Amino acid sequence: MPEFLHRISGIKVHYSLCDYLTDIVHNSLEAGADTVSVEMCESDFEIRCTIQDNGCGMSDETLQSVMDPFYTDGKKHVHRSVGLGLPFLLQAAQACGGDAHISSVSGHGTEVSFWMKQDSVDLPPRGNIPATVTSLFSFSQEGNIIFCHRWHSAEYTVTRKELEDTLGELTSVDSLSCMKLYIESCEENLYKENTHG
Numbered sequence: 336m337p338e339f340l341h342r343i344s345g346i347k348v349h350y351s352l353c354d355y356l357t358d359i360v361h362n363s364l365e366a367g368a369d370t371v372s373v374e375m376c377e378s379d380f381e382i383r384c385t386i387q388d389n390g391c392g393m394s395d396e397t398l399q400s401v402m403d404p405f406y407t408d409g410k411k412h413v414h415r416s417v418g419l420g421l422p423f424l425l426q427a428a429q430a431c432g433g434d435a436h437i438s439s440v441s442g443h444g445t446e447v448s449f450w451m452k453q454d455s456v457d458l459p460p461r462g463n464i465p466a467t468v469t470s471l472f473s474f475s476q477e478g479n480i481i482f483c484h485r486w487h488s489a490e491y492t493v494t495r496k497e498l499e500d501t502l503g504e505l506t507s508v509d510s511l512s513c514m515k516l517y518i519e520s521c522e523e524n525l526y527k528e529n530t531h532g
Contacts (some may be wrong), residue, residue: 353462355424359386359447364476366390371478376485383450393439424449431455465518472498472514473505489528491521
């Protein structure tokens with residue numbers, strides 16, 4: 336096997352926007368964040384996503400390296416010598432006429448943002464937003480996750496903490512089912528408001 340293929344074997348290739356969001360939120364929680372904010376804003380022309388956290392952040396040196404597909408800190412995935420998540424995101428965004436940006440302050444947190452044109456033939460599918468948010472909210476590491484989805488003037492926001500206060504631990508089948516149904520209804524209402532508004 337060629338060296339490059341050997342180095343990236345076993346790495347999940349992102350297919351949807353939800354895959355990118357999941358990867359970035361997991362990174363935030365693993366960086367010690369106790370609050371992660373995810374915002375997805377859509378219009379007829381573009382889709383913009385911003386993920387902010389208050390985790391450990393990165394030094395200027397690390398920040399300059401994270402878009403290099405052959406860079407990894409060796410801590411998150413000890414058996415990998417590459418880290419393709421952010422480089423793939425940048426490539427996908429630029430292929431859709433958009434871009435991606437990351438800013439970080441060591442000890443204070445990180446912000447990742449990207450945007451893509453809605454009419455691009457290369458635009459990845461959104462993925463299953465209710466299933467993704469449900470999965471993120473049931474992630475084993477502690478921390479509050481805030482998810483906001485905007486479409487033109489309509490929006491909804493759900494937070495992990497509020498759902499925990501309402502449903503209890505977000506690990507039981509009943510809690511997971513209720514949470515997913517609730518987010519599905521929020522998604523339906525979001526598009527309904529824009530269709531009839």
